[in-house]
Amino acid sequence: MTAKKVFRFVAVLLALTLVAAACGDDSTSTTDGDSTATTLSSGGADEVEVFSWWTGGGEAAGLDAMIAVFANTDPDITFVNSAVAGGAGTNARAVLASRLQANDPPDSWQGHAGQELIGTYVAADQIEPLNFLYDQEGWLDVMPETLIPLISDGGNIYSVPVNIHRANVLWTNPTVLADNGIDVPATLDDFFAALDALKAAGMDAPLAMGEQWTSMHLMETIMLASMGADGWNGLWDGSVSWDSADVTAALEAFDKVLGYTNSDASALSWQDAGQLVLDGDAAFNIMGDWAEGFYRELGMEPNVDFGWAPVPGTAGLFQFLSDSFVLAKNAPHRDAAIAWLTVAGSLEGQDAFNPVKGSIPARSDGDRSLYGEYLLSAMDDWASDTVVGSLTHGVVANDSWKSEIDSALGLFLLDRDVAAFQTALVAAQTASG
Ligand code: GAL
Numbered sequence: 001m002t003a004k005k006v007f008r009f010v011a012v013l014l015a016l017t018l019v020a021a022a023c024g025d026d027s028t029s030t031t032d033g034d035s036t037a038t039t040l041s042s043g044g045a046d047e048v049e050v051f052s053w054w055t056g057g058g059e060a061a062g063l064d065a066m067i068a069v070f071a072n073t074d075p076d077i078t079f080v081n082s083a084v085a086g087g088a089g090t091n092a093r094a095v096l097a098s099r100l101q102a103n104d105p106p107d108s109w110q111g112h113a114g115q116e117l118i119g120t121y122v123a124a125d126q127i128e129p130l131n132f133l134y135d136q137e138g139w140l141d142v143m144p145e146t147l148i149p150l151i152s153d154g155g156n157i158y159s160v161p162v163n164i165h166r167a168n169v170l171w172t173n174p175t176v177l178a179d180n181g182i183d184v185p186a187t188l189d190d191f192f193a194a195l196d197a198l199k200a201a202g203m204d205a206p207l208a209m210g211e212q213w214t215s216m217h218l219m220e221t222i223m224l225a226s227m228g229a230d231g232w233n234g235l236w237d238g239s240v241s242w243d244s245a246d247v248t249a250a251l252e253a254f255d256k257v258l259g260y261t262n263s264d265a266s267a268l269s270w271q272d273a274g275q276l277v278l279d280g281d282a283a284f285n286i287m288g289d290w291a292e293g294f295y296r297e298l299g300m301e302p303n304v305d306f307g308w309a310p311v312p313g314t315a316g317l318f319q320f321l322s323d324s325f326v327l328a329k330n331a332p333h334r335d336a337a338i339a340w341l342t343v344a345g346s347l348e349g350q351d352a353f354n355p356v357k358g359s360i361p362a363r364s365d366g367d368r369s370l371y372g373e374y375l376l377s378a379m380d381d382w383a384s385d386t387v388v389g390s391l392t393h394g395v396v397a398n399d400s401w402k403s404e405i406d407s408a409l410g411l412f413l414l415d416r417d418v419a420a421f422q423t424a425l426v427a428a429q430t431a432s433g
Contacts, residue, residue, distance in 0.1 A: 048336035053092035058293025062357025112394025119398025129156035159324035163359035208282035225313025226250035293358025321393035404428035
């Protein structure tokens with residue numbers, strides 16, 4: 001056993017002792033730094049280690065809601081929550097990579113549907129196919145047809161999607177907009193006019209932004225606005241050149257948008273940036289709809305404390321991503337991991353998780369009565385919009401390509417040289433695309 005495993009074992013023993021002492025208390029938990037083990041009073045020796053980056057701001061609450069379902073369906077399995085903090089998995093994925101490298105996989109981990117899954121974990125032969133579970137649970141009847149190819153390779157299905165998130169959302173402060181006589185912008189031109197008006201009214205940075213991954217998130221939504229669905233898709237299937245004038249125009253729009261953001265962005269999490277909007281220090285934030293989970297957890301009221309719209313220029317487009325859970329090859333607790341995945345794909349699990357997480361269920365049979373106003377609008381848009389994939393959240397590019405783009409973006413945020421940025425993006429595609 002590694003030191004960490006010994007520690008976990010001791011933690012589980014401790015939890016069991018506490019449960020015995022509590023005698024009649026339903027559950028207890030204990031923490032070993034990055035892991036929290038939750039067990040029921042009937043808890044046995046079995047456990048499952050689940051790895052994610054959902055540690056706060058609506059995200060942990062969503063995960064907890066699904067863990068509670070698991071505790072009911074599988075009371076004998078101890079849930080070891082190995083979530084590592086950091087939005088978009090920036091830290092967690094580095095930790096995961098070194099564990100996989102060291103042949104010490106968690107039983108199950110969070111991975112995005114799309115190239116992150118297929119081009120990374122499947123390519124490296126790190127996860128098991130789950131066709132047997134799909135057959136057993138009848139999931140092919142309830143999971144969207146569009147999603148299955150993104151989690152499949154060579155006829156094998158490799159993950160269990162728990163949700164659909166939307167990336168291209170503009171979050172607004174309705175009071176700030178009303179006080180300044182500004183309508184929610186529908187086009188990029190409207191957006192620039194609104195940002196200029198707010199600046200003229202004395203708001204230094206009307207568009208809130210956070211650390212680097214949030215600027216990639218901003219970039220992809222503005223590129224989508226500028227290039228449209230075909231242009232954006234073409235960048236990933238090779239039919240649109242990264243060298244083209246359309247890309248130049250999109251990057252120039254992104255550069256212009258950056259001019260309205262806060263100078264301390266690199267020090268802020270996505271929640272911090274969202275908070276600037278709630279506090280009225282900024283009017284807008286472009287972020288995925290996990291922001292709704294964050295606002296909800298803070299007790300904010302939709303359409304009063306916060307508003308939303310598609311990112312200007314992207315009405316009718318749904319830039320999506322999907323969180324899914326995988327089964328590690330040689331999972332230390334394979335049966336327990338399958339029990340967890342069964343809950344992750346179940347109606348009960350998804351309807352507990354998503355209304356809190358700020359996402360809509362991957363399954364098509366979610367109970368609409370459980371979802372708030374924003375999420376109902378997202379369900380309707382998901383059903384009717386043109387769906388395109390997210391870069392920042394793993395759909396369109398594998399890890400190696402994304403990391404080349406990220407390095408180029410890091411330089412661009414410092415030098416703001418659009419031509420050099422485009423040259424680096426062309427090179428990134430040549431190297432990894
Ligand atoms: C995404 C993930 C979301 C949310 C977000 C912010 O990559 O898919 O579920 O966690 O990061 O952390």
